[in-house]
Amino acid sequence: MGVQSIHNNNVHVLVIPYPAQGHISPLIQFAKRLVSKGIKTTFATTHYTVKSITAPNISVEPISDGFDESGFSQANDVELFLTSFKSNGSKTVSNLIHKYQKTSTPITCIVYDSFLPWALDVAKKHEIYGAAFFTNSAAVCNIFCRIHHGLIEIPVKVDDLPLIVPGIPPLNCRDLPSFIRFPESYPAYMAMKLSQFSNLNLADWMFVNTFQALEGEVMKGLTELFPAKLIGPMVPSAYLDGRIKGDKGYGANLWKPLSEDCINWLETKPSKSVAYISFGSMVSLTQEQIEEIAFGLKESEVNFLWVLRESEQGKLPKGYKDLIKEKGIIVTWCNQLELLAHDAVGCFVTHCGWNSTLESLSLGVPVVCLPQWADQLPDAKFLEEIWEVGVRPKEDENGVVKREEFVLSLKIVMEGERSEVIRKNANEWKKLARDAVSEGGSSDKNIDDFVDQLMDNDKNGHLISGKK
Numbered sequence: 001m002g003v004q005s006i007h008n009n010n011v012h013v014l015v016i017p018y019p020a021q022g023h024i025s026p027l028i029q030f031a032k033r034l035v036s037k038g039i040k041t042t043f044a045t046t047h048y049t050v051k052s053i054t055a056p057n058i059s060v061e062p063i064s065d066g067f068d069e070s071g072f073s074q075a076n077d078v079e080l081f082l083t084s085f086k087s088n089g090s091k092t093v094s095n096l097i098h099k100y101q102k103t104s105t106p107i108t109c110i111v112y113d114s115f116l117p118w119a120l121d122v123a124k125k126h127e128i129y130g131a132a133f134f135t136n137s138a139a140v141c142n143i144f145c146r147i148h149h150g151l152i153e154i155p156v157k158v159d160d161l162p163l164i165v166p167g168i169p170p171l172n173c174r175d176l177p178s179f180i181r182f183p184e185s186y187p188a189y190m191a192m193k194l195s196q197f198s199n200l201n202l203a204d205w206m207f208v209n210t211f212q213a214l215e216g217e218v219m220k221g222l223t224e225l226f227p228a229k230l231i232g233p234m235v236p237s238a239y240l241d242g243r244i245k246g247d248k249g250y251g252a253n254l255w256k257p258l259s260e261d262c263i264n265w266l267e268t269k270p271s272k273s274v275a276y277i278s279f280g281s282m283v284s285l286t287q288e289q290i291e292e293i294a295f296g297l298k299e300s301e302v303n304f305l306w307v308l309r310e311s312e313q314g315k316l317p318k319g320y321k322d323l324i325k326e327k328g329i330i331v332t333w334c335n336q337l338e339l340l341a342h343d344a345v346g347c348f349v350t351h352c353g354w355n356s357t358l359e360s361l362s363l364g365v366p367v368v369c370l371p372q373w374a375d376q377l378p379d380a381k382f383l384e385e386i387w388e389v390g391v392r393p394k395e396d397e398n399g400v401v402k403r404e405e406f407v408l409s410l411k412i413v414m415e416g417e418r419s420e421v422i423r424k425n426a427n428e429w430k431k432l433a434r435d436a437v438s439e440g441g442s443s444d445k446n447i448d449d450f451v452d453q454l455m456d457n458d459k460n461g462h463l464i465s466g467k468k
């Protein structure tokens with residue numbers, strides 16, 4: 001059956017991610033959910049990233065950020081990249097809308113990454129619907145939304161700590177997103193985080209990649225300012241409800257995963273004996289921090305599989321790979337979900353990026369939190385203190401987690417009485433994540449409502465906004 005023939009409506013959604021791994025993955029997953037509900041969906045991403053997408057039943061189209069050869073690394077400057085993406089992106093998304101206008105399936109709605117508020121302006125210019133998609137936690141949305149509305153003053157001063165935000169536990173210095181502790185150090189990122197809310201009043205829907213059981217409390221009291229629907233976790237269906245056949249991976253890898261090497265190695269290890277370590281696609285650690293982790297792993301004697309991007313591997317102690325022998329394997333990139341789902345993995349040492357956070361919860365894997373910056377800091381707070389699925393080792397006065405602290409946390413999460421409680425909690429979150437996206441679950445219902453409203457609008461030609 002062709003893609004066209006499964007649609008019995010005229011709805012056509014264009015999904016546009018920010019072109020980074022942690023944004024493309026959840027948005028493509030959302031596109032798959034829409035397709036599974038009978039909606040024609042097109043995924044538009046930059047020339048540089050478009051070749052990494054393999055998603056059955058989704059049309060993929062290139063748009064331009066002005067750096068078509070190698071994307072962000074070609075621009076090498078956040079402000080330059082964002083300005084260029086705004087102007088080139090607006091033009092090329094407009095062209096795409098024109099192109100489809102001449103077909104039997106014109107685009108009727110844009111679901112855009114909230115980092116790209118200009119995409120909403122394009123939607124409105126063409127008189128089609130626009131829905132913002134937030135790829136971070138509801139807690140982070142809550143904080144930045146309040147800053148935008150002048151309800152939290154930045155920079156947050158030490159005297160004002162802990163920061164009290166309705167719906168969120170008191171936040172101390174080490175829990176705050178780094179942008180709001182030191183806004184002047186990250187002007188371009190700070191401006192981008194706030195720009196998400198600049199025209200949000202024009203959006204017909206807003207979605208957050210989280211779920212009711214996880215962050216329903218955080219959304220309480222925020223509905224007036226931010227009437228978002230929780231639709232996550234956007235993790236491939238095979239790891240959750242299994243309703244999308246064959247959906248075992250996001251279908252978007254910006255680097256080549258060394259799947260076979262990893263799985264073959266894991267197969268030789270006992271159940272729950274391996275610590276899987278990854279700092280995501282962007283974080284760069286100091287040499288000192290990498291050394292502390294490296295020696296900590298050696299001292300702990302746990303088995304480990306460490307993802308360390310090419311650019312980070314030079315920071316390893318000399319001769320380290322020979323030293324660890326069969327105890328550990330270090331790879332440049334892997335299929336993280338496949339590994340987290342493997343029985344040999346007993347713990348995830350994570351930088352607490354939001355996708356990694358959702359993946360650990362969805363797959364029921366306990367965590368050791370080593371957040372580095374930005375939203376990773378509040379994510380770690382929730383993982384340790386609210387969801388109680390792991391431990392965050394203490395940093396020294398220079399922000400470095402020393403090997404003793406790290407080993408202690410590894411032991412707490414992997415051995416002994418507390419590890420059993422942590423594992424039990426992790427398994428409960430796994431079930432709740434699955435419930436949320438299964439038929440009739442809170443996230444599933446919110447996606448169904450969106451789909452129904454789009455179809456009604458299609459039939460009646462008027463808007464039933466998701467905000468009302």
Ligand code: UDP
Nearest residue numbers: 022280281282307333334336353354355356
């Ligand atoms: N990831 C992966 N292989 C790796 C490391 C990471 O597939 O070796 C994926 C991971 O599953 C997650 C994404 O990359 O979906 C990282 O997103 P996250 O929000 O955790 O961190 P970011 O990279 O945005 O800092």
